[in-house]
Amino acid sequence: MQYSVIKKALDRDFTQVKESLVEGRGVFAKRNIPKGSRIIEYQGKRVNKKDLISDMVAGKTSLRYVMNLSETVAIDAERSGNDSRFINHSCEPNCTVYFFDDKPFIYALREINKGEELSFDYQLGTDSKDLNPDLKKELFPCNCGSEKCKGTLFSID
Numbered sequence: 797m798q799y800s801v802i803k804k805a806l807d808r809d810f811t812q813v814k815e816s817l818v819e820g821r822g823v824f825a826k827r828n829i830p831k832g833s834r835i836i837e838y839q840g841k842r843v844n845k846k847d848l849i850s851d852m853v854a855g856k857t858s859l860r861y862v863m864n865l866s867e868t869v870a871i872d873a874e875r876s877g878n879d880s881r882f883i884n885h886s887c888e889p890n891c892t893v894y895f896f897d898d899k900p901f902i903y904a905l906r907e908i909n910k911g912e913e914l915s916f917d918y919q920l921g922t923d924s925k926d927l928n929p930d931l932k933k934e935l936f937p938c939n940c941g942s943e944k945c946k947g948t949l950f951s952i953d
């Protein structure tokens with residue numbers, strides 16, 4: 797089998813980027829996506845978290861598309877990212893992130909209909925004791941519209 801054929805079989809081409817109802821651009825289902833499908837890899841540049849702020853100050857990134865990988869490493873999808881970076885947060889998401897061989901992939905948590913916007917729970921974490929729930933809502937507000945909306949992209953425990 798030719799490589800291009802294999803590539804096509806692996807790349808299910810489930811998504812398209814459009815204006816979002818939630819915020820900015822969003823990622824939408826181009827076709828019906830069965831529950832449990834691997835939709836897209838969350839690609840981007842692997843960065844040391846301690847460099848993120850200086851990179852932002854240097855104008856290399858806006859920090860808008862950062863996914864936590866570990867204590868020290870994050871993926872900055874603003875650099876070398878794919879369409880997955882436009883997937884918005886929801887407190888009642890239809891997708892989730894699973895890691896395989898250290899790579900994050902977006903999976904369908906349920907059957908997703910053609911035309912639906914994809915979302916996952918960013919579960920922003922922080923060690924900072926200064927961030928009480930009110931401040932979290934102020935700094936990273938959520939407008940996902942879900943009845944279960946926490947009001948912030950942070951996880952609130």
Ligand SMILES: [Zn+2]
Nearest residue numbers: 887938940945
């Ligand atoms: Zn919400």
